[in-house]
Amino acid sequence: MNLLREVIDQYINRSGFFLEAFIEHIELSAMAIILVTLIGVPIGIIMSRYPKIAPPILSFVNFLWTIPVIAFFGIMISVLGLSTLNALFALLIYGLLPIVRNTYVGIMEVDKSIIEAGKGMGSTKWQLLFQIELPLALPVIIAGFRNMAVMTISFAAIASFIGVGGLGKAIWRGISLNNLSMTIAGSILIAALAIAVDLSLGYIEKRVLLRVQGRTKGGIVNE
């Protein structure tokens, strides 16, 4: 109970510091999430147009994903130095896998008979992609986005270790000052942010899924 008191005291006594770190954290994560989406979704779409190049690309983003985060930041510091760019780059590398994979798989898993009907009716490639394939793949793409967003928020804590700011700062400072309550206070905020984003994206994912399946009301539907 003492620890809980101390954590609460942290929030009260250093509210300015935590607020600033919290905002920095959101800024960094949001930038990374937008960047990953802008790069990852087109890669996934291109892979679905040329399925032959998909396996090597998937293996590559998978490989990037398996590099230990700390090791990667360490290497990147020597290349890009201590900068926001460095942190963004690292978050991009880790975020790519879920979004690329889900965009690709989502499009590839659209029912072949629906694609054939769309094609046979005279859709151009772009019409097929934007009117049929992407809308139907959307729930899977959002699931990947959700995965990536939560991961980015938690990884952004480690980004603070290379001096970019964010809630990782509190964790880092807590560790070096041997101040447990500060570390916990920072961690709780990151976890809360991640959970809030996860829940709201989960809600959107569900809504989109129902929409795409054409279930307007929650009532009885024919299978």
Add this chain to the structure above:
Amino acid sequence: MIEISFKNIKKIYPGEKIALDDLNLEIKKGEFLTVIGPSGCGKTTLLKMINGLVMPTQGELLIHGKNIKDIDIIALRRKIGYVIQQIGLFPHLNIEKNISYVLKIMGVEEDKRRKRAEELLSLVGLEKETLEMYPRELSGGQQQRIGVIRALAADPPIILMDEPFGAIDEITRKTLQDELLKLQERLKKTIVFITHDIEEAMKLGDRIALINKGKLEQIASSKEMFLILELLL
């Protein structure tokens, strides 16, 4: 007048056996041709060649006298209705948008599309409220009725049907066949209808083509075919 003409058509899928072998077939304007044969005989390949989903390896396929290789495939497909066994309605679009999809990609205005969808819906005796519903909310038979009128949306001269009633229960199938015959009486489209059900082929077709192992074995009017079968059996 000849609408579709297959001349010495051969189709070989890479690494597979011959799907169509030196096939010659002429389909007249306004005729209802049923194509029958065992599974894997090449009948679906034949059908998909007409809307360019499959290209011939050898030979010439003429549509309205023009070689399919010289035709803009996208424009051609918009003038050919296509109905498949899996129905393939778009689950994320309501019935109105499903029916008028071709019109939309052709750039027809919204209120004209709506009007056309209503018009078509009345052809198959479905309520106007159906327009706002989604494919999932309809029964299999209703879904395929939508599948059929969706193919009619741009008023195409040719309709291709690939075992459209194959996955539908016996009783509904009979109704759908009757409805299709009635529609055809009014619309006089050129219909190519694939089936593996001889009864269905005889009931619907003005002529029946029998395909086996990629070859056209027999083509005859339903009356002639009836006599041929009687002699054989």
